[in-house]
Amino acid sequence: MNQPTTDWLTWIELDEQAYAHNLSFFRERIAPGTELAVVVKANAYGHGLRPIVTLAEKYGADSYCVHSLEEALTLRSWGIKKDILVMGPVPSSGLEEAVVHNLRLALFNRETLELLDQISRRLQKPIRVHLKLETGTYRLGITQEELALFLERLHQTTLVQLEAAYTHFANIEDTTDHSYAFTQMARFQQMVKLIQKAGYPQLKLHTACSAAVLLFPETHFHLVRLGVSQYGLWPSRETYLSYKIKHNRQGMTVLRPVLTWKTKVGQIKSVPPKETIGYGRTYQTSRLTQLAVLPVGYADGYDRRLSNQSYVLIRGRRAPVRGRICMNLTMVDITDIQGVRVGEEVVLLGHQGQESISAESLAALIGTINYEIVTRINPSLPRIIINSN
Ligand SMILES: *Cc1c(COP(=O)(O)O)cnc(C)c1O
Numbered sequence: 065m066n067q068p069t070t071d072w073l074t075w076i077e078l079d080e081q082a083y084a085h086n087l088s089f090f091r092e093r094i095a096p097g098t099e100l101a102v103v104v105k106a107n108a109y110g111h112g113l114r115p116i117v118t119l120a121e122k123y124g125a126d127s128y129c130v131h132s133l134e135e136a137l138t139l140r141s142w143g144i145k146k147d148i149l150v151m152g153p154v155p156s157s158g159l160e161e162a163v164v165h166n167l168r169l170a171l172f173n174r175e176t177l178e179l180l181d182q183i184s185r186r187l188q189k190p191i192r193v194h195l196k197l198e199t200g201t202y203r204l205g206i207t208q209e210e211l212a213l214f215l216e217r218l219h220q221t222t223l224v225q226l227e228a229a230y231t232h233f234a235n236i237e238d239t240t241d242h243s244y245a246f247t248q249m250a251r252f253q254q255m256v257k258l259i260q261k262a263g264y265p266q267l268k269l270h271t272a273c274s275a276a277v278l279l280f281p282e283t284h285f286h287l288v289r290l291g292v293s294q295y296g297l298w299p300s301r302e303t304y305l306s307y308k309i310k311h312n313r314q315g316m317t318v319l320r321p322v323l324t325w326k327t328k329v330g331q332i333k334s335v336p337p338k339e340t341i342g343y344g345r346t347y348q349t350s351r352l353t354q355l356a357v358l359p360v361g362y363a364d365g366y367d368r369r370l371s372n373q374s375y376v377l378i379r380g381r382r383a384p385v386r387g388r389i390c391m392n393l394t395m396v397d398i399t400d401i402q403g404v405r406v407g408e409e410v411v412l413l414g415h416q417g418q419e420s421i422s423a424e425s426l427a428a429l430i431g432t433i434n435y436e437i438v439t440r441i442n443p444s445l446p447r448i449i450i451n452s453n
Contacts, residue, residue: 071353073359077414078115080453082320087123089318090277098284099126100124101149101270103291104139105131105146109263110438111295111323112447115228117144119449120294129289133167141415143350149194153204158184159332168227172204174194177217184223192227194270197255201234208255215262228268228287229259237275237299240306245276249283253410269315275299278307280287296321297423297434317318321422324414328380329406330396331357341395342387347372349386354399356383358410361392365441366412369430376410377404383410413437 076101078421091100102125105107108116111341120128127147130136136148149168160183162169171177171193184191195214206214218226236245249271256269267286274293276283278338279299296319298304307318335341337352356378362368371388377394383396398404413421423434 072446073282073330074325074364074412075448076112076441077324077326077448078119079320079322079324079451080119080121080449081121081451082296082322083116083294084123084453085320086294087125087323090290090294091124092093093277093281094284094288095281097286099270101127101129101147101287102294102299103129103273103289105129105151105291106439107109107443109295109297109435110441110443113138114142115447115449117120117142123147125294127287129291131333131387133162136167137161145167151204153197155300157275160187164190165189166192168192168429170196170204170230171214171361172206173234174217177221180224181221183219184221187225188219190223190225192225194228194230194268195226195259197229197231197252199231199251199255200244201232201248205231211255211258212447216257226259226267228270229256230270230287233271233273233276233283236273236279237303240302242279242306245280245283255272256284260271261271265397271296272418274300275303278303279310292317292435295323295438297438298338298434302425321414322431325412325441326414327358327360327376327410327412328395329356329404329410332358332404332406340387342371343390344388347387351399353386353397354401354404356398356404356410357395358394358396359392359428361389361390361394361414363442364445366394367430367437367440370426372442373429374426375421376412377416377419378410378423380419382419 102120107113129149131152151170175321189430196205198207223351233245270287272283272288277288333355335349339349341347368389373383375384381401386395386397423437426437427434
């Protein structure tokens with residue numbers, strides 16, 4: 065068993081072998097030559113940017129996708145030489161740094177294009193842009209009507225290089241009916257034709273997030289943007305079901321969750337029957353109750369809406385949360401678990417013994433998605449890599 069000694073109150077463990085497994089699984093699913101770009105925005109979906117980038121480098125990710133310039137510059141400051149696509153808006157004051165650090169920039173507005181033209185000429189340094197196409201998600205992206213003007217302006221620039229065109233699906237993970245995704249694909253292809261006609265024979269194309277990578281090889285094109293599933297999480301239940309039907313595979317074992325969230329028992333106490341526990345007195349004991357107080361709470365990202373809803377694992381058994389989750393403390397019922405001691409390890413998310421708590425199950429309890437459960441884990445918690453090869 066991997067039981068690193070830790071002095072932390074609460075921390076995250078990242079399973080290296082699980083990450084390696086997931087990455088090689090996806091490498092096998094994409095065609096040779098297709099770029100495997102891992103999406104590490106939002107602190108690598110809460111897993112920790114630094115350790116995940118370490119693993120992504122070690123296990124052969126081809127490039128990175130981030131949301132912000134700041135994230136891209138952080139990767140560069142760590143010596144990451146691979147391509148980095150900034151998918152979100154970059155303020156005009158940051159464009160020069162983007163050029164200097166040879167980033168790939170998502171392009172979806174004219175002002176940015178004008179500024180990039182000026183800056184790249186002034187610095188005599190090229191900048192690669194990925195034109196984001198609006199195909200029906202109505203988030204970032206330019207419409208077919210705007211395309212002609214963009215192409216005209218792009219032709220007049222000297223050092224702005226149109227490297228790729230891309231789009232993002234609206235509901236590929238929300239349904240087992242993928243007709244809208246294919247409507248978006250058709251719109252994408254139509255706009256791509258217009259770009260190619262304007263003379264970009266080397267143009268790369270990309271559309272695929274995790275669900276698309278898993279379900280539809282025809283969405284892969286030259287690059288896939290692999291987010292949540294590199295971490296061993298399914299984009300949704302619908303994606304899992306669609307995958308299973310398509311591939312006739314058993315179980316969820318094709319992906320292996322990377323993250324385990326742990327804490328340690330801070331205090332143990334007996335609570336008499338008919339006493340109430342915690343703020344607001346929302347839980348009343350019905351029997352003599354053994355309570356463990358855990359040094360983790362909503363400030364760490366353990367959502368307060370899990371109060372009286374979720375459970376944690378101690379000695380491989382379920383200990384239900386009693387009362388409200390506090391800012392830095394949570395109380396759990398260990399009456400039926402024998403021999404628990406102060407300092408004993410507790411799992412909030414992940415496996416322990418035969419039991420496990422998934423990000424999906426926590427998400428279901430509070431009406432959100434697994435993405436939000438992991439992404440909201442406080443970035444300041446320590447992250448360590450376990451199960452190294
Ligand atoms: C976050 C994001 C992705 C990754 O999506 P997953 O479902 O996590 O794989 C891909 N493309 C864009 C544009 C994104 O914003």
